[in-house]
Amino acid sequence: MSEPSRGRQFRPLPVPNVKVSGFWGDRQEAVCDSTAETLLDRCVEAGMLDQIDVRKPSPGIVIPRHSGLVSTQMFWDSDLGKSIETIAYSLYRKPNPKLEARVDEIVDMYERLQAPDGYLNSWFQRIEPGRRWTNLRDTHELYCAGHLMEAAVAYYQATGKRKLLDIMCRYADHMIAVFGRRPGRLPGYCGHEEIELALVKLARVTGERKYLDLAKFFIDERGREPHFFTEEALRDGRDPEEFVFGTYEYNQSHMPVREQRKVVGHAVRAMYLYSGMADIATEYRDDTLTTALEALWRDLTDKQMYVTGGIGPAASNEGFTDYYDLPNESAYAETCASVGLVFWANRMLGRGPDRRYADVMEQALYNGALSGLSLDGRTFFYENPLESAGKHHRWKWHHCPCCPPNIARLVASIGAYMYGVADDEIAVHLYCESVAEATLGNGAKVKLAQETSYPWKGAIGIGVSLESPARFALSLRVPGWVKGASLTVNGEAIDLSAVTERGYARIERQWADGDRLQLHLPLAARAVWADPRVRQDAGRVAVLRGPLVYCAEAADNGPGLNSIVLTDGLEGARDKDLSGIPGAVAIEVPALRETAEGWGDGLYGESPPERREDRVVLVPYHLWDNRAPGEMLVWLRKENG
């Protein structure tokens, strides 16, 4: 084993550097052809442009404040930001002058809206002027800024247009003047984390370290005493005790972040915070943050994560509850939270390849996150339960429209999650038919072409193109769930056990143009049990194949999915085409089926229901509710251990 990865710096490739086809290419097509424009249309229908356009009268309060202080209308800048970011990524893939023109118009509106001092927030400039920076705890002021920054970076990378980027740099410069520990500055941070990771993106694209420093300031201040949110409330004439979510755990400001070891509160907030912390840990090589992050990672993945990579079981706080409390039918498991987990996992790879992070990134990506977007890119899940009685369907929109653009921007930018690049190493975290262009820290320019129909099939060919031979390490993830993986380089078999470090097969050599790797990851269906402390999964198994969690749907199995009982292992399982979804693989498994036919009238009886032999068809969880509506079940009953 090599040294611990601490101290190294791996950064993602810019989105335009990876041309994606295959599985993710199809999903990106749907985002380009449908979602990108849909998002903007829905934002316009909601009246968001009326709020930012200073040429129109202020719309006033359109959406009531549901908890006294907060209204989803306060976050409209973030919805526009994420939508612009999605459109930007879609433009990398498919030019769309009409859509680009619409974004340009919105950017012009923001330019007109921006205050002379750089401040920019449509709620506080148009609805509640005079209240800026008075309630960071509740009003998402910096959160909105963060999403506009991410949009600005993406739009600049997509189009080369700097206007929005310059606007957001001016705003960031204004923040640098407002926040700080010196007298007259605000020693504050946002109630909804986001600005931290956005400032890192802004710093990376502009090369300005001052934005990194501001991100680090927000992270360093969080949870310090005297507590900023308490002081702020008192200054603002509010009772600090009157906080609708009761505890500062809700926004992870209950203690300084470096002391945190338990994942608590609002799930999306937590993921965005940890993402920002991981970025700062990488950029500053700050292992006081890494120590906290590693403990938080174990806390989340060992005790609080659905098998789908869904997180945050409760609707009440949109977040975490007790260890091992993972209800399936009432799972909140917000799409945004799994998207956020992908963000965090990806950033944990900033200190070097480690399967622990990449496996969970893939798990959350293909299951809890991707389920949030319909195949056609037009409808969206907000909650992602693991069981449905048939009434849970994707929305056209949501009163809090955070999830649609979040999953859309993730899908549209998936190329950035596939690789990590350091001075002398490229790590392949995700597999998908694609071509990537990377420039290593040592200057080597490498082109990697993946040929694969992963995740449906496990054969992955990787072609290396180089202008001139170069020495570097190519690290390929061998997922933890694989049994019997194999690898050849230029036809020569590699002993994986000899070269695998932290779950990555690390091939360090002088690479030449035309070198070719062939990785095989067997994708046999496997049954998975939950820790017996998860009461909701007791006596049940989930079936997975590769990174995909499978589920039973009424569309294939009729109603009454809890009447299905698996009694043997999955030896009798076989792959099956999934009608209507080309290339997709379903799984058919022998099972027993309990029947209500001979049951009679009474609701309770002293004999068990009759059982007959049956075969159950399972489909990938992320594809559920794309055909006919109906019941769905991930955790299937399993008897005899």
Place this chain on the structure above:
Amino acid sequence: MSEPSRGRQFRPLPVPNVKVSGFWGDRQEAVCDSTAETLLDRCVEAGMLDQIDVRKPSPGIVIPRHSGLVSTQMFWDSDLGKSIETIAYSLYRKPNPKLEARVDEIVDMYERLQAPDGYLNSWFQRIEPGRRWTNLRDTHELYCAGHLMEAAVAYYQATGKRKLLDIMCRYADHMIAVFGRRPGRLPGYCGHEEIELALVKLARVTGERKYLDLAKFFIDERGREPHFFTEEALRDGRDPEEFVFGTYEYNQSHMPVREQRKVVGHAVRAMYLYSGMADIATEYRDDTLTTALEALWRDLTDKQMYVTGGIGPAASNEGFTDYYDLPNESAYAETCASVGLVFWANRMLGRGPDRRYADVMEQALYNGALSGLSLDGRTFFYENPLESAGKHHRWKWHHCPCCPPNIARLVASIGAYMYGVADDEIAVHLYCESVAEATLGNGAKVKLAQETSYPWKGAIGIGVSLESPARFALSLRVPGWVKGASLTVNGEAIDLSAVTERGYARIERQWADGDRLQLHLPLAARAVWADPRVRQDAGRVAVLRGPLVYCAEAADNGPGLNSIVLTDGLEGARDKDLSGIPGAVAIEVPALRETAEGWGDGLYGESPPERREDRVVLVPYHLWDNRAPGEMLVWLRKENG
């Protein structure tokens, strides 16, 4: 088999006619010694007396209107009414001059409050004068009246004092002047049923048929078109569409009651309506109501009732959802709803003994209702889930304090549920150590003394005392769950199959003083499966013994109750003393136990948890959370059918 029971009239015995000891006697002691006074104390602490006492300034709106129109403060008369009713029953059992004096004072306050025209409602007289009879849909105006009527009847029967009874007769007379189909009258009814059954009680104690007629009017009007609640809203300047519960199913006014076949909406409302309908069906021999009630009964008990007799799974409407939707951990199953089911079942016996009704009455009474009251009578469940992760405990009080006095008045008046008396027949519906005095319609005066420690043991001796020999039928319920019941009369064995009609052993003969029956109901533990369409109970059994549903508690079994697996039948089960609760019977059953010990770190694994042999201790559901707090589980995992 005799003729269908339709056309016959069985009425309960007045509460004072049954002296209860044994199982229910102990619970009544707790109500007399603790609950009765506790209820009144809590009503006073809540400020209810300030609202009814005209010598004090009006308290104004103390409790905010949580859904725009409704506040629990509007129901305070009902809380006082049910508390007075409970106290009245407690006075039958145990004189308590201090408590009686406190009630007298409240009655005096109501006397002073009553308007010259007879109207009486503390909210509309003291908080919102001028608004009376303007919003029957939401404001519980007649509901409050109903509970004060029930209190008046009980207090009169307990003390012989007529003052509250006279007050409520004046109020009922006022209603007769207000309601009706003639011009100038209101063709209305209450959004929360209750007045109907209360008027029947008032009619029975006063002998005034006009009160029955008014009850029948409210029932006949319900759900007719043009819809009263729609017309009323328009008259009141409200938009009828702005009904927070969305549908008139919520209060069972979606169609005329005689056309209703599906149990819908708010569970307590439904039970109170059906109770009133059953009373009117009995009093008027109105079988157009009976037909609807029988269909509603099947709908509820075959498709919508927990094994505990809990009903109404959802918190959102405090009521019914879909057929076979019976979630255990999130079960609302309000105490009041099971109490209401006892009321309804009892009234379905008005047309003659029928085990279908009495079995469910007993099931709801001993489980879903009784669980609402702690052994010491001091704390109360509002929701009665069938599974708890350990955070569900009885409250000292509740912001909507409907349940505490409801279960208390049921326990304190349980004698009235034990017997049904007709012209020439006495039916014994429930068994408990007790002495009852009944006068039959034919004039015979009968005293029945039950000697039994039921429900812990199944031997029931019944002694008959008569002033002079008399011919009548004595009908003893043989519960549907019994296997191998036996009966002797004066030592002579009776062939139960020959004399059993609708589940009652009907012994019709010339009875003489000193006659003695001995009934034996074997109480072996039995496993019960749910209809396989109840997805939440799939692969699970409930264990019952006699009428009692059993559950596992952490107090006996440690945490992780879903790691318990039953694999065989209950042949290995044995009764066991329940430490700390004299007389009570626990059950010990061999089981397998899954253990987290060898599980390791990951949340998901590819091997099942290890299992070891274990014995699980089950305790009566109604007794749970009376010892140490912790997990609870009714439906235990069961493998192999």
